[in-house]
Amino acid sequence: MHLRVVLCFFSLLLSIAGLATTGAARTTFSSTSDRRRSLLDNGLGRTPQMGWNSWNHFACNIEEKLIRETADAMVSTGLAAAGYQYVNLDDCWAELNRDSKGNFVPKRDTFPSGIKALADYVHNKGLKLGIYSDAGSLTCSKQMPGSLGHEEQDAKTFASWGIDYLKYDNCNNQDISPKERYPVMTKALQNSGRPIFYSLCEWGQEDPATWAHGVGNSWRTTGDISDNWDSMTSRADENDKWAAYAKPGGWNDPDMLEVGNGGMTTEEYRSHFSIWALAKAPLLVGCDIRSMSNETYEILTNKEVIAVNQDPLGVQGKKVKKDGDLEVWAGPLAHNKVVVILWNRGGSTSEITAYWSDIGLKSSTVVKARDLWAHSTRKSVKKHISARVESHACRMYLLTPQ
Numbered sequence: 001m002h003l004r005v006v007l008c009f010f011s012l013l014l015s016i017a018g019l020a021t022t023g024a025a026r027t028t029f030s031s032t033s034d035r036r037r038s039l040l041d042n043g044l045g046r047t048p049q050m051g052w053n054s055w056n057h058f059a060c061n062i063e064e065k066l067i068r069e070t071a072d073a074m075v076s077t078g079l080a081a082a083g084y085q086y087v088n089l090d091d092c093w094a095e096l097n098r099d100s101k102g103n104f105v106p107k108r109d110t111f112p113s114g115i116k117a118l119a120d121y122v123h124n125k126g127l128k129l130g131i132y133s134d135a136g137s138l139t140c141s142k143q144m145p146g147s148l149g150h151e152e153q154d155a156k157t158f159a160s161w162g163i164d165y166l167k168y169d170n171c172n173n174q175d176i177s178p179k180e181r182y183p184v185m186t187k188a189l190q191n192s193g194r195p196i197f198y199s200l201c202e203w204g205q206e207d208p209a210t211w212a213h214g215v216g217n218s219w220r221t222t223g224d225i226s227d228n229w230d231s232m233t234s235r236a237d238e239n240d241k242w243a244a245y246a247k248p249g250g251w252n253d254p255d256m257l258e259v260g261n262g263g264m265t266t267e268e269y270r271s272h273f274s275i276w277a278l279a280k281a282p283l284l285v286g287c288d289i290r291s292m293s294n295e296t297y298e299i300l301t302n303k304e305v306i307a308v309n310q311d312p313l314g315v316q317g318k319k320v321k322k323d324g325d326l327e328v329w330a331g332p333l334a335h336n337k338v339v340v341i342l343w344n345r346g347g348s349t350s351e352i353t354a355y356w357s358d359i360g361l362k363s364s365t366v367v368k369a370r371d372l373w374a375h376s377t378r379k380s381v382k383k384h385i386s387a388r389v390e391s392h393a394c395r396m397y398l399l400t401p402q
Helices: 002-018 020-037 064-076 115-124 151-161 178-190 229-240 266-278 294-300 303-309
Strands: 050-053 086-088 128-134 165-169 197-200 218-220 251-253 283-285 318-323 326-332 338-344 350-355 366-371 376-382 384-389 394-401
Touching: 050 128, 064 086, 064 115, 086 165, 115 128, 115 151, 128 151, 151 178, 165 178, 178 197, 229 266, 229 318, 266 283, 266 294, 266 303, 266 326, 266 338, 266 394, 303 394, 326 350, 338 350, 338 384, 384 394
Parallel strands: 050 086, 050 283, 086 128, 128 165, 165 197, 197 218, 218 251
Antiparallel strands: 318 326, 326 338, 338 394, 350 384, 366 376, 366 394
16 A cells, blocks of 8 residues: 555656646636736737727817828728727717707717617728716716716616727716725626626726726726827826826726827837836827827837737836936746836937846847847847937837847
């Protein structure tokens, strides 16, 4: 009997050794599963959302022809092929008064065909339609009703129209905590019979990164962005505080992209897009894509940068080093890769260096460094990566251990 026990023990050890890699995979899977348990379980937002939103460029000046032409342009320009899928209406799409049954009424002069017809058009393009409402009595424009007290009814209306995405704002909120108002719409969407991506626009007022995982698929961590350098950089910094809370199914949102709207330089927009991609922020285009410049197109369709944003590991990169206006941002990606941004927020060209110790690599690691904007590769890079970076510009690298 003693010999049999010893043999069984050694057999067990061999089994464990033979399944070491499988065990590691199982541990990773279990960990991922654990991470998702606290998230909204609607199957959406496994990677940050990509699409277009009307507000930053058009504000309230929206109508169905514009939305249809935007959907057309999403396909014809190649944005759709690059991963952008949502075409999102923002504020001002509905009449101020609901109908006799309490339902939303699309604006008769700007959306005469109705929202369902618009959704059908967008869906026929292979895209998805998003809509806007507010967790208050009125939306921020005060030109249409909010959904406070009408959550169940409005969610069913959205589902009946074929809506795929809801941006839910925070104006005219009766001074009720967002922790009370936003979960009501969560349940309403879950009961609507249609999977609808839920984007909380609470402006970061009550630190939604700490509580919104079971409520929505993304949550604003900042106030509204404006099309200028100071606004963009401050939103990046505010959002960075909450990096540890982002994960597949729920993302920190520093607001929509301003790329192409004209208030920043090409280098500043490239920095904007790079940091948003590394931070796993939603990539929601905010310019008029029907007439975007070649420079705007090249930024928005950089597939290598988009791949960083859509990386399946789902870990938000963050600021790891700061020396005055010179910064290093970095984060882990799937397959042991690392993304690094050398960002010069100062007024003159400067040398920036990221040492392996800054970005979580062992000092002995040798990497292949892919410059994601120059589309060039350096092999056998050791100990650190450096570059001279122009004012308000960045260099973005994908590091692959060799």
